[in-house]
Amino acid sequence: MSDADCLLPGQPIVLPTGPAPRLGRGVYEKNGQVRASLVGRPHHDGSTLAISRTRPHPPAPNSIVLGSVTRLSPVQALLSISVVDGVPTPPGEEFTGVIRVQDVRATEKDKIKIADCFRGGDVVRGQVISLGDARSYFITTARNDLGVIFATSEAGATLEPVSWERMRCSKTGSIEKRKCAKPEGL
């Protein structure tokens, strides 16, 4: 019966009687009929009905993204997004994100200097706040768990976070300024 379980785009989904489920990814409703829009098996996740496929998808508001800093300016840092919600984008198909100076952290927004928060090549975890303009998505790091998660020092060694705005070089011990993400599990 595995044939019958696998739905195809456009195929109606028979719903059990009871409260109608919320529709997640991979399903849609047209003229009162719930249909599949992906190839796969539908599953209930709480009250949400969805067909999930772990395929790369473009960032949406509230997506958690990983990317590396490609360009800095006094007003913003440009990010090349290579992971969206834990799914890597295909090589050569990175999305462009922007961290504006007011989105770096939640407090003392007027004192932020981009150069004291990010450097070229840093790997940053951020959250998409809007689809942004024609070129890029707007990213924020104004949360404890968001910010730089990997960076190298001027000496070329890996930096270790010592506070939320400082990192130490593992080779020379010099301190560099970054907006660090709080490591998981602390």
Added chain:
Amino acid sequence: MAAPAFDRRRVNGPEESFPPVFEEDREVKKISKRTDRENGDFRPVFLQPGLITQANGSAYIETSKTKISCAIYGPHQSKNAAYSENGRLNVEVKYAPYSCHRRKAPIRDAEDRTIGVAIHQALLSSVRLELLPKSTIDIFIIIIESDGLEASIAAGSIAASTALADAGIELFGLVTSCSAFNEAQALMDDNDLWIDPTLEEAQAAKGTLILSTMPALETVTSVWQNGRMQPADVLKCMELCQQRCVQMHAIVARSLVDNNQVEPSE
């Protein structure tokens, strides 16, 4: 056909060359009776999704002398385009140089674009583009062997829709496509409507029609009619094509389900 842009990196051969024209070729072409199938049947179809591993999704379709492969890349961020709420579909069609009777120069010409526009039209209303703001889906179609424009458009639409489903792009439904033609030069009395013309049949046809539908939703995505055809014949053709589209839908569904079982999605 003088090439508008001369490509120095290829072996171009002489600028113009033509095959010899024989006396019998000049005669008005007549449609010979079909021996391998009924007038209302399409050619046997082989459809295989997921052949090109580098692409996000792909499909290969073969209907006797029409062979088409299709690759889907994306969705990725639209480059140098204005902000758009909806995603975009970008269809590019290429002929292999050896795909036709006469060698095709590896340069985009009007015929490629005609097929690209027709396939774009057939697919456009089936893709849930409202879910992909600022993104572009690239559809690359390579015609490996061509047996007429109509068959290429119909088979190309089916391959592209199968590849989109294989790529995991959200669709309202699967698109299938079928072509038909009426023929009045040779058999005036027998004014039958024929399905799925070959190159010879399409050249001798009076009028042709390509219908693209989403059989699951019972909706038509595109109708493309060429040449002379009576309105009553157009309606009859559409009805006939729609029946064949439903049959074709079963083939597409079968191939996708089989492919999904070989490598189940995570």
